[in-house]
Structures are given as C-alpha cells and as structure tokens.
Amino acid sequence: MILNQGYLVKRRTSTRQVEPYTMRLVEAKEIDRVMQLQHQVYEGLPNKQVLYKDTKIEMLDDLYNGALIIGVFNSEDRLISYRYISFPGKSNKNLGNDIQLLESELDRVVHLETTLVDPQYRGNRLQSLTLSKAIELIEPMEMKHLLCTVSPYNLFSLYNIMSAGLNIKALKRKYGDEAQNGMWRFILHKDISDDIAWNDLNAKSLKMDSLLEQKFLIEKGYVGYKLNKDTQMIQYSLAN
Numbered sequence: 131m132i133l134n135q136g137y138l139v140k141r142r143t144s145t146r147q148v149e150p151y152t153m154r155l156v157e158a159k160e161i162d163r164v165m166q167l168q169h170q171v172y173e174g175l176p177n178k179q180v181l182y183k184d185t186k187i188e189m190l191d192d193l194y195n196g197a198l199i200i201g202v203f204n205s206e207d208r209l210i211s212y213r214y215i216s217f218p219g220k221s222n223k224n225l226g227n228d229i230q231l232l233e234s235e236l237d238r239v240v241h242l243e244t245t246l247v248d249p250q251y252r253g254n255r256l257q258s259l260t261l262s263k264a265i266e267l268i269e270p271m272e273m274k275h276l277l278c279t280v281s282p283y284n285l286f287s288l289y290n291i292m293s294a295g296l297n298i299k300a301l302k303r304k305y306g307d308e309a310q311n312g313m314w315r316f317i318l319h320k321d322i323s324d325d326i327a328w329n330d331l332n333a334k335s336l337k338m339d340s341l342l343e344q345k346f347l348i349e350k351g352y353v354g355y356k357l358n359k360d361t362q363m364i365q366y367s368l369a370n
C-alpha cells in the first residue's frame with residue numbers, strides 16, 4: 131500500500147536534482163535492504179554514539195509482533211530512508227518504565243525507534259514526514275504515548291523530534307554493554323491526546339550536551355520542551 135508520494139531534492143557534490151519518491155511500508159522479506167541502509171548511514175557518521183544499531187533478528191522479531199517500518203524509496207526503487215516504530219507492551223524495554231508511566235499505560239506506548247536518511251537525501255524533512263505518517267497510521271490503534279530516545283549529541287534528530295512536541299523527561303545511559311554502562315540518551319515523551327502550552331517565563335536554558343546539569347534539573351521535575359538549533363540550548367520548565 132502506498133502511503134505517500136511526492137518529490138525530493140537529491141544532493142550531489144555540486145548539483146541538486148529533483149526526483150519523485152514513494153513512501154510505503156517495508157515488508158519483513160525486505161529486511162536486508164533496511165540493514166544495508168543502516169550500515170551505510172552508520173559508517174558515514176562522524177560520531178557513532180548517536181546511533182544504536184538494530185540487529186536483523188530484533189527487527190524481524192518486532193515486525194512479527196506488529197512493528198512497522200515506513201520506507202521511502204527513490205525513483206529507482208532504492209530505499210533511501212526509513213522510520214521504524216514498535217509496540218513494546220509490557221516488555222522490559224518499554225521506555226515508559228524510564229519515565230515512571232503507570233503500568234496500566236504501558237500497553238498504550240508506541241516507540242519511535244530508529245530513523246535514518248541517506249546523506250544524499252538529507253534536508254527534505256523526511257524524518258518529520260515519516261513521523262507524521264507514523265502518527266496517522268497509529269491513530270486507529272488507540273495508543274496514548276509516543277516515546278523515543280535521542281543522543282544529546284544528535285542535534286538534527288533532537289531538533290526534529292522536539293519540534294514534533296516530544297519533551298525530555300529523562301537522561302540516562304541506555305543500550306549498553308554493562309562494561310561501558312551504555313550510551314547517554316534523552317528519553318522523550320508525548321501524550322498524543324495532549325498538546326501542552328509551555329511558558330517561557332520561568333524557563334531555564336542549558337546546552338544540549340551539558341549532561342550533569344540537565345540530569346540535575348530533570349530530577350527536580352523539570353521537562354525539556356524546546357531546542358534552539360543555532361545556540362544548541364534546551365529550554366526546561368517545571369511540569370504542571
């Protein structure tokens with residue numbers, strides 16, 4: 131089923147080329163295409179800490195349990211971007227546990243897992259476009275909580291996800307082998323049914339990579355609700 135079609139700009143070294151795209155769900159039998167794009171994007175990252183790679187087994191397991199992968203394909207039917215969403219239910223990996231959601235709410239959690247865009251196609255707002263599509267797809271499922279993790283060193287992803295209304299509710303190490311205690315991640319949350327209006331008046335601003343100061347504020351009940359892309363400062367305010 132086609133979810134969306136349109137045009138995007140492909141960047142080459144000195145030229146830009148407009149090209150049609152198609153958005154559709156990726157099937158389990160196409161998982162190797164997903165792995166290939168993940169590998170390519172990961173290898174190109176200057177800071178590998180920003181992306182925790184999913185394994186093929188994990189993704190397939192999730193797909194058989196209802197997870198969805200929204201794929202974007204270029205004019206040659208090559209996968210150039212995807213967004214992976216999953217429904218963790220009562221499993222340990224439910225990020226609701228990291229922000230003290232009530233147990234009765236855990237079944238209504240959707241995880242925004244990995245999102246990637248091929249570097250040649252960045253700047254087309256595909257991360258935001260696939261997020262809007264994901265929210266549309268889950269609408270009939272009566273889900274309530276969107277949750278995801280983002281690295282404090284991932285400016286572009288953090289900006290896009292906070293602009294979509296997800297707020298920082300925790301900062302901790304995740305996904306680690308125990309020896310290294312994991313990688314630093316913000317845990318972001320949005321109640322789908324609730325659009326909160328934040329008041330800048332008493333807000334405190336902290337640099338996105340100043341970890342201990344942010345952790346301290348969050349532990350005092352502050353929530354991060356806005357990121358300034360130019361200054362890389364995050365605004366925090368007390369939750370009502």
Ligand SMILES: CC(C)(COP(=O)(O)OP(=O)(O)OC[C@H]1O[C@@H](n2cnc3c(N)ncnc32)[C@H](O)[C@@H]1OP(=O)(O)O)[C@@H](O)C(=O)NCCC(=O)NCCS
Pocket residue numbers: 171180181243244245246247248251252253254255256257258284286287290
């Ligand atoms: C995060 C990511 C998905 C965003 O891609 P996107 O949707 O194409 O980003 P946007 O369209 O919002 O880009 C806005 C601007 O930032 C730039 N930009 C986006 N990602 C960038 C990156 N990783 N490095 C440098 N510039 C980047 C774009 O070129 C664009 O610039 P412009 O306004 O001058 O055209 C993409 O950077 C990516 O795949 N990163 C690596 C994987 C990752 O970190 N995923 C998120 C964690 S799972």
